[in-house]
Amino acid sequence: MTAAAPFATVCDGDFIRARHVLVKYLPLIWSGIWRKPGRTILIFLQVAVAFVLFGVLAGMKSGIDHAVAAARADLLLVHSSVALFGTNLPLGDLERIRSVPGVRQVEPVELFGTTYQKPDQFVGVVAIPPDNGWQDAFTYHIAPAYLAAFSSTRTGALVREELARKYHWKIGDRIPLLSAITKKDGSTDWAFEIVGTYTDSDLGGGRDVIIINYTFYDEARLSGTGTVNHFNLLISDPKLAVGIADEIDRRFANSSNETRTESLRELAQAELQAIGDLNFLVRAVIAAVLMALLFATATMMMQSIRERIPELGVLKTIGFSDQMVFLLILCEATLVFVLAGAFGLALANLVFPWAARFVPGLSMPAAIVVAGLAAAAILALISTAVPATLAARLKVVTALRAR
Amino acid sequence: MNFLRQFLALLRMNLAGIPQRTGAVLTVVVGVMCAVGVLVSMLSMSTGARRQALGDVRADRVALTPIGSRGSENSITREQAQAALDLPYVDRGSDGKPLVLLQSTVPIEGRRRESGARIIFPLTGVSPNVTDYYPEMQLTQGRMFTAGLHELVVSRACSQFVGFDVNDKRTLRGIDWTIVGRFTQGSLQQCRVYADVDTLMTTLTRNSYSGVTVRLRSAGDYPAFARAVAANPGLKLEAIPERQLVEEDMKRFTALLNFVSLFVGTIMAIAATLGAVNSLYAIVDARRGELATLRAIGFGQGAILASVLCESVLLAVPGALLGSALAWLLFNRMAVSPFGFTFELAVTPSLAVLGIEWALIMGVAGGLLPALRAARVPLTEALRAT
Numbered sequence: 001m002t003a004a005a006p007f008a009t010v011c012d013g014d015f016i017r018a019r020h021v022l023v024k025y026l027p028l029i030w031s032g033i034w035r036k037p038g039r040t041i042l043i044f045l046q047v048a049v050a051f052v053l054f055g056v057l058a059g060m061k062s063g064i065d066h067a068v069a070a071a072r073a074d075l076l077l078v079h080s081s082v083a084l085f086g087t088n089l090p091l092g093d094l095e096r097i098r099s100v101p102g103v104r105q106v107e108p109v110e111l112f113g114t115t116y117q118k119p120d121q122f123v124g125v126v127a128i129p130p131d132n133g134w135q136d137a138f139t140y141h142i143a144p145a146y147l148a149a150f151s152s153t154r155t156g157a158l159v160r161e162e163l164a165r166k167y168h169w170k171i172g173d174r175i176p177l178l179s180a181i182t183k184k185d186g187s188t189d190w191a192f193e194i195v196g197t198y199t200d201s202d203l204g205g206g207r208d209v210i211i212i213n214y215t216f217y218d219e220a221r222l223s224g225t226g227t228v229n230h231f232n233l234l235i236s237d238p239k240l241a242v243g244i245a246d247e248i249d250r251r252f253a254n255s256s257n258e259t260r261t262e263s264l265r266e267l268a269q270a271e272l273q274a275i276g277d278l279n280f281l282v283r284a285v286i287a288a289v290l291m292a293l294l295f296a297t298a299t300m301m302m303q304s305i306r307e308r309i310p311e312l313g314v315l316k317t318i319g320f321s322d323q324m325v326f327l328l329i330l331c332e333a334t335l336v337f338v339l340a341g342a343f344g345l346a347l348a349n350l351v352f353p354w355a356a357r358f359v360p361g362l363s364m365p366a367a368i369v370v371a372g373l374a375a376a377a378i379l380a381l382i383s384t385a386v387p388a389t390l391a392a393r394l395k396v397v398t399a400l401r402a403r
Numbered sequence: 404m405n406f407l408r409q410f411l412a413l414l415r416m417n418l419a420g421i422p423q424r425t426g427a428v429l430t431v432v433v434g435v436m437c438a439v440g441v442l443v444s445m446l447s448m449s450t451g452a453r454r455q456a457l458g459d460v461r462a463d464r465v466a467l468t469p470i471g472s473r474g475s476e477n478s479i480t481r482e483q484a485q486a487a488l489d490l491p492y493v494d495r496g497s498d499g500k501p502l503v504l505l506q507s508t509v510p511i512e513g514r515r516r517e518s519g520a521r522i523i524f525p526l527t528g529v530s531p532n533v534t535d536y537y538p539e540m541q542l543t544q545g546r547m548f549t550a551g552l553h554e555l556v557v558s559r560a561c562s563q564f565v566g567f568d569v570n571d572k573r574t575l576r577g578i579d580w581t582i583v584g585r586f587t588q589g590s591l592q593q594c595r596v597y598a599d600v601d602t603l604m605t606t607l608t609r610n611s612y613s614g615v616t617v618r619l620r621s622a623g624d625y626p627a628f629a630r631a632v633a634a635n636p637g638l639k640l641e642a643i644p645e646r647q648l649v650e651e652d653m654k655r656f657t658a659l660l661n662f663v664s665l666f667v668g669t670i671m672a673i674a675a676t677l678g679a680v681n682s683l684y685a686i687v688d689a690r691r692g693e694l695a696t697l698r699a700i701g702f703g704q705g706a707i708l709a710s711v712l713c714e715s716v717l718l719a720v721p722g723a724l725l726g727s728a729l730a731w732l733l734f735n736r737m738a739v740s741p742f743g744f745t746f747e748l749a750v751t752p753s754l755a756v757l758g759i760e761w762a763l764i765m766g767v768a769g770g771l772l773p774a775l776r777a778a779r780v781p782l783t784e785a786l787r788a789t
Contacts, residue, residue: 292437299426
């Protein structure tokens with residue numbers, strides 16, 4: 001026998017004893033939980049529902065933060081310094097932008113709004129010249145077959161998948177759109193042939209959007225020929241974004257078409273700052289939820305302990321210490337709350353795909369799960385602290401007399 | 404009659420017992436209060452936004468838009484605008500000319516004064532009859548822009564938030580524009596900048612107006628005016644009341660706010676109802692002996708059920724009132740600007756009524772199961788209880 005052996009035996013002993021204690025008391029905790037099944041299930045459901053809300057609200061906030069971080073920093077937009085929409089840049093600026101060092105690709109983009117069948121069914125239109133490899137300067141994902149069809153069809157349109165589903169459009173359909181843009185023939189009716197679908201990873205991309213051929217559009221429209229809303233830029237290194245943006249804006253400074261260049265990430269930040277104003281409301285709601293929950297569970301626990309006084313007296317009579325009784329009650333509550341919290345967060349996760357239709361980019365990182373479970377445990381500890389202390393302080397005689 | 408007497412006696416007994424059951428009773432009240440408070444506060448966003456947007460709408464103002472088209476980005480040619488001047492039923496301004504407001508809007512951007520965050524707001528070119536057209540518009544500083552000059556007037560919010568002050572200059576398309584005046588316009592809270600429409604369109608090399616609105620001699624003339632517009636085939640425009648246009652515009656914004664509010668409110672209401680069920684079960688359980696005795700001396704099951712249900716509802720209603728009051732205290736008239744649209748939250752009586760309706764539902768849903776249990780307490784329980 002070596003010198004280390006007795007030490008190992010002691011350690012093993014401790015471990016076995018600890019496990020033994022757990023195994024010994026788990027049934028007791030378990031039966032405590034199911035003493036009144038109806039009440040436990042109701043508390044469980046109440047905590048779970050509250051944590052569904054917690055999960056969704058916290059997920060909304062983290063989703064927004066995540067979306068900003070995921071926005072591409074190597075894609076820049078050059079638009080008129082006057083505004084993002086409504087004022088155009090001449091197509092001729094393209095060469096001057098392309099010559100800025102670090103710029104790999106420049107694609108002109110025109111935007112306009114249309115309606116489909118009803119005035120409130122808005123469809124945004126993005127017009128892009130179908131050059132070779134144009135999609136590299138965008139956040140779109142398009143199947144190669146669709147890309148080929150798009151570049152060979154002058155009146156072709158790529159439709160965002162969600163939009164195609166919304167109106168049950170199929171490839172080959174001809175969709176009539178009404179717009180404020182007048183055609184050379186004097187009408188404002190535009191029609192495009194669907195040649196494919198695409199998905200967009202950019203948060204600000206808009207859901208009801210189609211992509212059409214700029215060359216066709218520019219030739220067909222009555223006024224504004226040869227202008228674009230903005231240029232999309234692919235740069236060689238996202239770290240150079242600020243320098244390249246400044247250089248482009250410097251080149252067009254004091255011209256009649258001053259520019260403003262921003263990365264998609266900067267745009268996402270600006271866009272989401274606007275939603276940030278609602279953060280105080282989200283926080284207030286979470287606070288109200290947890291407050292109501294705390295109140296409800298605390299009174300419930302109080303009630304429950306009062307009913308169990310004789311039982312607790314029996315436990316003490318057969319040798320349970322005050323601390324042990326205290327811990328038993330805390331364990332019961334914590335177990336129920338943490339399980340309910342986990343259940344609620346899992347439910348929230350199930351709700352996400354559905355809620356994503358209204359709020360983009362919902363996600364639940366581990367940090368929120370941990371924060372949620374911790375909140376559940378803390379809630380359990382606070383709401384049982386007083387009743388558990390009362391239970392621990394019970395005198396055996398008084399407790400048994402209460403029978 | 405007997406049922407009613409029993410019911411009232413039981414209800415009085417239930418309510419008299421409230422002081423002994425403060426914990427359980429408060430759980431119901433606080434739960435409903437939080438749920439209704441959250442619902443009302445969140446709905447106050449869309450109510451406030453709507454109230455703000457519709458605040459200055461007048462029934463005698465009508466927009467002319469290309470047929471089937473909506474929004475501020477319309478294109479109306481000079482010929483169409485000229486034809487609009489000859490339409491009947493249009494009111495006359497102080498200069499004796501028809502009150503037709505020609506507009507050309509371009510969104511411009513500025514930086515917020517405190518945070519430096521970007522904010523986009525409209526620069527609207529308007530014909531010089533704008534002060535006649537909007538009687539609610541008041542110049543508070545400086546003067547109106549002069550037709551033909553590169554001059555701007557800004558709303559109060561612009562100088563408050565964006566730092567547009569009188570005598571400042573802003574560059575647009577390489578040209579300096581001077582801010583010559585500041586105005587208020589009814590309940591307008593947004594930053595809005597006006598310039599002379601023809602000067603702006605020359606600067607932007609635009610050829611068509613983005614909006615044409617007219618003021619009618621009286622709101623009642625609208626149907627006749629709309630017919631006159633429709634009957635003019637060369638015009639290719641339709642007449643839409645200002646209110647309808649604003650309502651349609653707001654619908655998309657408030658739909659999102661309402662969805663979020665109702666989603667959060669529903670979850671809160673479910674949690675509050677579960678809490679109420681639990682508390683009422685506890686109350687009923689504590690009274691088993693008493694209830695069985697009542698049954699033994701002849702009180703009917705129906706009366707007991709109704710009395711517990713009624714107690715639940717009576718506890719929920721004060722919760723709703725407290726929740727609405729709290730929402731009103733904390734949030735009413737608080738200015739927010741989500742998505743760049745500034746408005747004041749509005750907690751209105753109709754929202755409080757909605758809150759009470761929700762509370763009634765929560766009360767009934769929460770009280771039903773406990774009431775059934777109370778009514779089903781077996782008579783033998785009375786004999787066993789000592």
